[in-house]
Amino acid sequence: VSAYCKEYIDRLTFYVNEHAKTTESRATQLLNDMLPKQVHPKNVHLFLVSSFLEAC
Secondary structure (H helix, E strand, O other): OHHHHHHHHHHHHHHHHHHHHHHHHHHHHHHHHHOOOOOOHHHHHHHHHHHHHHHO
């Protein structure tokens, strides 16, 4: 029974992590598409950090 429970938890953790990665990737792509193409990549990081801090 304990092997079954561990397998269940491991599979559930895997799927939750995969979903989180997909969501993060989609959010990053959306933010990148919203920014003007002239924005320097260094400034993109600063923009994302400041946006995150404002949301908190």
